[in-house]
Each structure stands twice: as structure tokens, then as C-alpha cells.
Amino acid sequence: MNGDPGTSSKRIPEATVVRLPVYQRILAELVRTGVSTVSSEQLAALARVNAAKVRKDLSLLGSFGTRGSGYDGAFLIAQIDRALGSDKDWPVAVVGIGNLGRALTNSAGFASRGCHVSALFDVDPAVVGEEIRGMKVRHMDEIAKLRPAARPAIGVITTPAWAAQQVADILVQVGVTSLLNFAPRVLVVPSHVHLRYVDLSVELQVLGFYRARPNGPERGAAAESDRVPLIRSVGLSAPSDLD
Amino acid sequence: MNGDPGTSSKRIPEATVVRLPVYQRILAELVRTGVSTVSSEQLAALARVNAAKVRKDLSLLGSFGTRGSGYDGAFLIAQIDRALGSDKDWPVAVVGIGNLGRALTNSAGFASRGCHVSALFDVDPAVVGEEIRGMKVRHMDEIAKLRPAARPAIGVITTPAWAAQQVADILVQVGVTSLLNFAPRVLVVPSHVHLRYVDLSVELQVLGFYRARPNGPERGAAAESDRVPLIRSVGLSAPSDLD
DNA sequence: TCATGTGAAAACGTTCACAGCA
DNA sequence: TGCTGTGAACGTTTTCACATGA
Numbered sequence: 001m002n003g004d005p006g007t008s009s010k011r012i013p014e015a016t017v018v019r020l021p022v023y024q025r026i027l028a029e030l031v032r033t034g035v036s037t038v039s040s041e042q043l044a045a046l047a048r049v050n051a052a053k054v055r056k057d058l059s060l061l062g063s064f065g066t067r068g069s070g071y072d073g074a075f076l077i078a079q080i081d082r083a084l085g086s087d088k089d090w091p092v093a094v095v096g097i098g099n100l101g102r103a104l105t106n107s108a109g110f111a112s113r114g115c116h117v118s119a120l121f122d123v124d125p126a127v128v129g130e131e132i133r134g135m136k137v138r139h140m141d142e143i144a145k146l147r148p149a150a151r152p153a154i155g156v157i158t159t160p161a162w163a164a165q166q167v168a169d170i171l172v173q174v175g176v177t178s179l180l181n182f183a184p185r186v187l188v189v190p191s192h193v194h195l196r197y198v199d200l201s202v203e204l205q206v207l208g209f210y211r212a213r214p215n216g217p218e219r220g221a222a223a224e225s226d227r228v229p230l231i232r233s234v235g236l237s238a239p240s241d242l243d
Numbered sequence: 244m245n246g247d248p249g250t251s252s253k254r255i256p257e258a259t260v261v262r263l264p265v266y267q268r269i270l271a272e273l274v275r276t277g278v279s280t281v282s283s284e285q286l287a288a289l290a291r292v293n294a295a296k297v298r299k300d301l302s303l304l305g306s307f308g309t310r311g312s313g314y315d316g317a318f319l320i321a322q323i324d325r326a327l328g329s330d331k332d333w334p335v336a337v338v339g340i341g342n343l344g345r346a347l348t349n350s351a352g353f354a355s356r357g358c359h360v361s362a363l364f365d366v367d368p369a370v371v372g373e374e375i376r377g378m379k380v381r382h383m384d385e386i387a388k389l390r391p392a393a394r395p396a397i398g399v400i401t402t403p404a405w406a407a408q409q410v411a412d413i414l415v416q417v418g419v420t421s422l423l424n425f426a427p428r429v430l431v432v433p434s435h436v437h438l439r440y441v442d443l444s445v446e447l448q449v450l451g452f453y454r455a456r457p458n459g460p461e462r463g464a465a466a467e468s469d470r471v472p473l474i475r476s477v478g479l480s481a482p483s484d485l486d
Numbered sequence: 487t488c489a490t491g492t493g494a495a496a497a498c499g500t501t502c503a504c505a506g507c508a
Numbered sequence: 509t510g511c512t513g514t515g516a517a518c519g520t521t522t523t524c525a526c527a528t529g530a
Contacts, residue, residue, distance in 0.1 A: 013498075013499070014498095014499095015498085015499065015500090016499095017449060017452055017453075018445075018449060020448075021442075021444065021445040021448040021449065022440075022442075022445060025427070025429055025442075025444070025445070026429050029428070029429055039510090039511065039512090040511075040512075041511085046429055046431065047429075048434075048438065050500070050501065051511095052500075052501055052502070052503095053499090053500065053501080055511090055512065055513065055514085056499090056500080056501090056513085056514080058512090058513090059512080059513055059514070063512080063513070065511075065512050065513075066507090066508065066511085066512075067506075067507045067508050067510080067511055067512045067513080068507075068508045068509075068510050068511050068512080069508075069510080069511070069512090070510095070511065070512080071512090084448055084451070084452045085451065085452055085455040085456070086448055086451065086452075088451060088454075088455055090447075090451050090454060092447065098346065099342040099343070099345045099346035099349070100342070100343065100346035100350075102342045103341065103342035103343035103346060104343075104443055106342070107427065107443065108443045108444065108447070111427045111443065111444040112443060112444035112447045112448065113444065113448060114447070114448055114451045115444075115447040115448070115451055153451075153454060154447065154450055154451065154454065177454065177457075178450040178451075178453070178454045180443075180446055180447065180450060184268070184350065184354045185272070186268060186269050186272055186289055188289065191291075192457070194450055194453050194454065195291065196446055196449070196450060197265075198441055198443075198446060199264075199268070200347055200350065200351045200354065200355060200423075200441075201264070201268070201351065201354040201355035201356065201358075202261075202264040202265060202268070203423055203439055203441060204333075204335065204351070204355045204357070204358040204397065204423065205264040205327055205329060205355065205356060205357050205358070206260060206261060206264065206439070207397055207421040207423060207437055207439060208327070208328065208329065208331060208333050208357045208358055208396075208397065208421075209260055209327045209328055209329075210421070210437050211331075211333060211396060211397065211420065211421045211437065212328040212331055213328075214420075214435070256520070256521070257520090257521095258520080258521060258522090259521090282488090282489065282490090283489075283490070284489080293522075293523070294489095295522075295523055295524070295525095296521090296522065296523080298489090298490060298491065298492085299491085299492080299521090299522080299523090301490090301491090302490080302491055302492070306490080306491065308489075308490050308491075309489085309490075309529095309530065310488075310489055310490045310491080310528070310529045310530050311487075311488050311489055311490080311529075311530045312488080312489070312490090312530075313488095313489065313490080314490090
């Protein structure tokens with residue numbers, strides 16, 4: 001019912017697209033701790049999925065493993081980047097510079113591949129003008145004045161619920177076609193706009209459900225990691241904020 | 244491969260469990276704005292899914308619709324609550340009271356059904372003792388001293404990445420079996436522990452992918468909402484923080 | 487007449503099991 | 509020997525299409 005030629009190769013199923021960045025993070029941590037070759041079994045244990053699934057997922061990108069030994073971590077990371085198009089580096093705008101907006105700006109800019117926070121917006125005079133990580137918080141009105149080239153491709157909404165729809169409308173109006181909504185509010189946007197929610201209450205509810213009925217999704221290979229802790233954090237001491 | 248009798252009725256598929264809280268939120272907003280009867284078509288448009296899917300999902304809970312008119316919003320909310328076991332009200336502990344922890348504590352306690360934030364932890368002396376929404380932030384060491392009855396069922400990790408694994412270990416040790424991890428770090432926990440990640444970088448990467456190939460998941464009924472905005476936020480003015 | 491509820495079919499995703507290669 | 513890559517089997521989820529009932 002379509003036949004999208006897109007960029008090249010096969011076609012990566014939605015489910016796989018969601019898992020690839022997860023593998024990538026795991027790989028990055030393994031590489032950081034000195035591991036260079038990883039087997040599908042190890043990756044699976046850490047990602048809490050089935051090893052066959054890992055192999056299927058990765059085989060969609062090409063044949064990058066070495067039979068008998070495994071995958072080269074650093075190389076795989078690059079391949080996943082390529083497959084996800086994380087070389088595009090989309091500019092991200094964060095709207096709503098409260099606690100959440102700050103936390104995301106401080107963590108996200110560096111944690112994420114393929115994206116960088118390029119602009120911060122708010123309307124509170126107490127916040128507009130403030131500088132975070134070298135970026136000035138601007139008034140929402142200015143978003144319309146940006147040169148087309150400077151406009152964000154992705155909008156992150158971290159406003160209070162009551163402002164979220166209005167913000168979404170404005171972002172859509174200036175051409176944003178991908179939204180990540182942290183506000184606990186249902187948004188109505190044109191169908192061409194990609195929209196994802198990050199909703200604590202939904203997450204907690206789902207966790208609560210599986211807690212009530214320990215029957216949850218995906219078990220399996222995870223038991224492996226009970227015996228073989230492949231990654232262990234080192235240091236001791238004090239948590240206090242997101243990086 | 245199982246045969247869990249669980250609580251009662253059929254068995255709610257994983258995919259549906261994830262959607263139910265979404266419907267619930269939509270219903271809550273519709274009810275709040277005065278709509279009392281909702282059709283599967285409307286719900287579908289707002290949830291950006293197919294109408295048949297909505298009907299299948301809801302029919303798993305029982306036959307609560309009225310042919311010819313639709314579903315009663317308030318009633319459906321209650322039914323979903325019942326089906327998800329959101330009447331259990333699990334106690335949630337938030338560990339890591341930085342910007343993110345604060346934002347979640349301020350929003351979550353009230354936004355979420357079936358859960359309530361019951362304790363806040365950190366180890367930073369500058370933060371321990373502070374009061375947020377009437378709760379004192381306690382030192383992480385005290386978690387082990389809690390009476391079993393007072394112990395959290397769900398742990399939310401909002402520490403820096405480097406502390407996340409250690410915090411997870413402690414939470415698991417005191418009996419927490421559901422974790423929600425906001426730290427950008429892969430965690431290793433026993434297989435009986437439910438673990439969900441909320442990872443901005445993954446979310447952005449997925450959005451970026453679909454942006455590059457507008458071929459995304461689930462379109463369909465959404466086009467409907469281009470013409471019929473069923474919910475529209477009201478007020479004007481200033482975003483600044485999560486509720 | 488209009489929208490639910492549901493079998494049956496199609497699409498999709500996962501897992502198995504093993505051939506093939508280092 | 510050990511682990512990848514993959515057809516084929518299986519299970520789940522989605523979608524269709526329509527009988528059913530308010």
C-alpha cells in the first residue's frame with residue numbers, strides 16, 4: 001500500500017527503529033568501558049530482549065557482524081547512525097523553560113545524536129533573557145521572526161498543560177513538523193505533523209499494571225544478566241540532578 | 244505458553260495496555276470540557292489511531308458503549324481504571340531531586356492515577372531537608388530504614404547518569420520491583436524487575452528518523468482532526484514550567 | 487439511522503532452528 | 509567451535525466488513 005523508495009535498502013520496521021537507539025546507547029557504554037566486540041547475546045541481555053531479535057534488527061542494516069565472534073561496537077554505532085539518519089542533525093527548539101525545560105536543555109544537547117538544542121523559548125519576563133548553556137532564552141514571539149534557515153525542525157514542549165496547545169499551534173505555523181510533548185495534555189495538530197508524548201502518568205500507570213499482574217512484556221534473556229553483570233557503574237556518592 | 248488466570252476476564256494485550264491510559268487522558272479532557280458522550284471515531288482521531296482499534300481495545304473491558312451514540316466518557320474512565328488496576332495506588336519514590344525530579348514531583352503527584360509520590364530522596368546536603376509539596380527530601384540512606392509497609396513500590400530515577408546504577412541497586416535491594424529510569428544510562432537489574440526508560444535522546448532520534456522519511460507510523464484517521472478540532476485550549480499568555 | 491461489537495482475514499513482529507562462515 | 513544471518517513457523521496486533529442493537 002505504498003512503495004516508498006526513500007533512501008535505499010529494505011525498510012526498517014517501526015519496532016526496530018525504536019530499538020536501534022537503545023542498542024546504540026548500550027554499545028556506546030560498552031565501548032566506553034573498553035569492550036570492543038559484542039555478541040548478540042550480550043546486547044540482548046542488556047537491552048532485555050531476545051538475541052534473535054537483536055540479530056534480525058541488525059541484519060536489516062546490512063551484514064556487519066563477524067561469525068564466530070560478534071559485532072564491532074564502534075562500527076555498529078556508526079552504522080545505526082547512518083540507518084537512522086542521525087547525521088542530519090536537526091535543530092531542536094525547547095519551549096517552556098521551567099524545571100523540566102532546564103533539565104532537558106542541560107542533558108539533551110549532548111546526550112542526543114542527530115539533534116542539537118538550537119533555541120530556547122518562554123514568555124515569562126523573569127526567564128526571557130536568561131542564559132543556559134550559552135543560549136539566551138528568547139520570547140516566543142521571536143520564533144516567527146527567525147529566518148527560515150534558522151527555524152527548528154523539532155519542537156519540544158515543556159510548558160504547563162494549559163499552554164501546550166497554543167504553543168503547538170505556533171510551532172506548526174512556523175513549519176515545525178515534529179513535536180515532542182511533555183505537557184500532560186492531548187494535542188490536536190495536522191496529520192502531517194509527527195507527534196510523540198512523554199507522559200509520566202501513562203508510564204506510571206503501565207508500570208503499575210504490570211506490577212499488579214507480574215505477567216509483563218518481554219522476559220527471557222534478561223535472566224542471563226542476573227549472573228553476568230556486563231556493565232556496572234563505578235563511583236560512589238551523590239546524585240542530585242540530571243547531567 | 245502461560246495461562247495466567249490473573250484477576251478475571253479475558254486478558255488485555257500489551258499493546259492495548261499502553262493505549263488505555265492514553266484514551267483515559269483524552270476522555271478526561273473531553274469530560275472536563277463538557278462533552279459527555281464520545282464516539283470511537285472521535286477518540287481515534289484524538290489518539291491518532293484507527294477507530295476499529297479503539298473499539299477492539301474498549302470491547303476487551305466489556306460492552307460499555309451504546310450503539311448509535313457512543314461511549315459515556317466518565318463511565319469509561321472508571322472502567323479503564325478498573326481494568327488497569329489503577330485503584331491500587333502504588334507509592335512512588337523519586338530519587339534525585341534536581342530540576343527533573345522537581346518537575347516530576349510537582350506534576351506527577353496529581354496528574355497520575357493509581358500512583359502517588361510518597362517519598363523523595365537525594366544525597367546532596369543542600370537538598371536533603373528541603374520541602375516540596377509538603378514532602379521532606381530525605382537522605383538516600385534512610386530508604387533502608389523505612390518500615391516495610393512504607394516502602395515504595397515504584398522507583399523513579401532522576402539522578403545523573405553516573406549514579407543511576409547504584410540507585411537502582413539500592414531500590415531493588417529494598418524490594419522495589421518497578422523502575423522508571425530518566426537517567427541516560429543502561430541499567431542492569433534482576434529479571435523480575437520491571438524496567439522502563441524515558442530517554443530524550445531516543446525520542447529525538449526516533450522523531451528525527453521519521454522527519455527524514457515522512458513515512459511514519461500510524462496516519463489514517465488523524466486527517467479527520469485537521470477539519471474538526473475537538474479539543475482546543477482556551478486561555479492566552481505565559482508558559483513557564485510544568486504544572 | 488448510526489455507531490458499537492466482533493468474527494475472519496491480513497499484516498506485522500517475534501522466535502525458532504539451523505545453514506554458513508570466520 | 510561459536511556466533512551471525514535468515515527462511516520458515518508461530519503468535520500477536522491491526523484492519524476489514526458487517527451483523528446487531530439502541
